[in-house]
Amino acid sequence: MDFNRINEKLSILADAAKYDVSCSSSGSKRQNKNNGLGNSSGMGICHSYTEDGRCVSLLKILLTNHCIFDCAYCVTRKSNDIKRAAFKVQEVVDLTINFYRRNYIEGLFLSSGIFKNADYTMERLIAVAKKLREEENFNGYIHLKSIPGASDELMREAGLYADRLSVNIEIPTEKGLKLLAPEKNRKDFIKPMEKVKNEIIQYKNEKKLLKKVPLYAPAGQSTQMIVGASGESDAEIMYTSAFFYKSFNLKRVYYSGYVPISHDNRLPSIGTAVPLLRENRLYQTDWLLRFYGFDVRELLNTEYPNLESDIDPKLSWALRNLDQFPVDINKADMRMLLRVPGLGVKSVHKIIAARRYRKLNWENLKSIGTALNRAKYFITCDSRIFEGKDRTAAQLKGLIMNSSGSKFRKELSTQLNLFDNQSLQPT
Incomplete structure (x- = not known):
């Protein structure tokens, strides 16, 4: 193995993965078996802090930052002049196991740019998880980023090896997506989410009848949207979240403030970063919807389209x-x-x-x-x-x-x- 080249890839692809915030890993109860490696049971694993303040970590990388799409808001878009790299499947497996043995990580968060097409990329992501589970007997946490447009068959297979699956819807509204990523179709984001939801329901029903049913995405699915890139109000953002929670039984929706990366006139000007406080208020609103019994229309509507910054x-x-x-x-x-x-x-x-x-x-x-x-x-x-x-x-x-x-x-x-x-x- 060329360690210098691996380190170079790791530097590039770990940095590219920092824009994806949806890698919380709570909720899985995968047990260690057959004297394997790792265990995601108990209080779970997450990339930052547990409720008791314990800091834990996932290996968070992209399989590749090559991409066939040219989304205006994405640092890895094909027209961007950046250094490109791609891991081989075995390289990601070896990194995960080596980092785990050194106690650097407790699991893997794996995303990717899209090269060739959605199914080709998704197959490679699944191959990493499959090798970890079947060849390395790894029972730690695995979060796979589902590729928009991937086939139902691949989404089903992905859930058999991953603890959590997620598809980033990227932009809160279809109008915003068409403006900033005209090559993409909102239906391609919906399709894999629908498949995962149905498979999770089927697994739960089968579990009631049969003792031995393979785990399917035990930590559920999540999504992420970029805030502030396409001018949506807080109401539009949270109405989208409420729809996805209701329609796809999501565990979490993550809100990522847009980070200015280009001079594209469709985007906010360079230097106009989304205030962290806005993300804070969106997460608090999200919490009210999920745990406090509020309806989104009570908090945000035509009269009050945006959240107040000075009070929760x-x-x-x-x-x-x-x-x-x-x-x-x-x-x-x-x-x-x-x-x-x-x-x-x-x-x-x-x-x-x-x-x-x-x-x-x-x-x-x-x-x-x-x-x-x-x-x-x-x-x-x-x-x-x-x-x-x-x-x-x-x-x-x-x-x-x-x-x-x-x-x-x-x-x-x-x-x-x-x-x-x-x-x-x-x-």
Whole structure:
């Protein structure tokens, strides 16, 4: 093996892979078997941080940065003058095993530019995963990036070896895709996602009837879209996310702020990078849709097409809907408790459990961990008057931001610094 050449390829193709953020790996429960290598069970593996703060890593590379397409927003587009490279299938297998044995990584995230055609590229991605599983007996985490337009047969085979599959829809709207990537068709992104969804459903049904059923993409599928390249509003972005969550049972949608890479007049000007705070707000909105029971139309609509930058989306919604408050902590149902600024999912469960035994007062809420600097303006309890009475939305917003003061700014700074974690939760 030519180690200098391998290192050169690794440098090129690992750098090219940094633009893909959708490599969280939680959710798989693949067990080690036959004294093999690796194990993706337990709390799982991800590319940055677990819930307990443990930093873990995947080998995140492209199979190649050659590509037959010329998408305006992509650094690997065929017209871009960059250094090109491509791994052989065995080279990726050897890298993964060698890195794993040295404890550098706990799994593999493998994507690729498209060379020749979708099926040819997808076959090579599958060949890597198949060799790792069958020849190296590797039981660690594998995330394969599905190639738009790949056949149903290849998508089925990919799910037998990968823990997670993902197809990047790239641009939130079909209009934006036609503008920036006219060679691509939105249907080619939908087709493999539909196949994976159906195979996962079939696997679950067969598992109910048969003991031994091969695993199929046990960590599900995800997607990613570029934010800010084609001018979509936050509403358009989140409506697209809501559609994909509902239609394809996705585990995650990832939001990647556009990084200026060219002077193409169809794109934002060089130096106009998407603020990280916008990604933050989109992820918080995403969390509200998945775990807090919000409908996307409540948060974003024709009247409010974009998220506020200075406050999180749940507080923004509450200030626009003051008629639904105050909420009585001792009587309200879970749905309404989850809508109170300052109450997270864990706090709500604690409140519901605790109030079975007594009426909760202010001190009880403090001991539970409620963010009272926000919640006190939206709730009543056994020992406190309603502090939000007769105050306007603007007054409440000012009070909340002022009471948080430097602590609010410090927490925001911390969130942005740790945002690679992608686990921000609005409360």
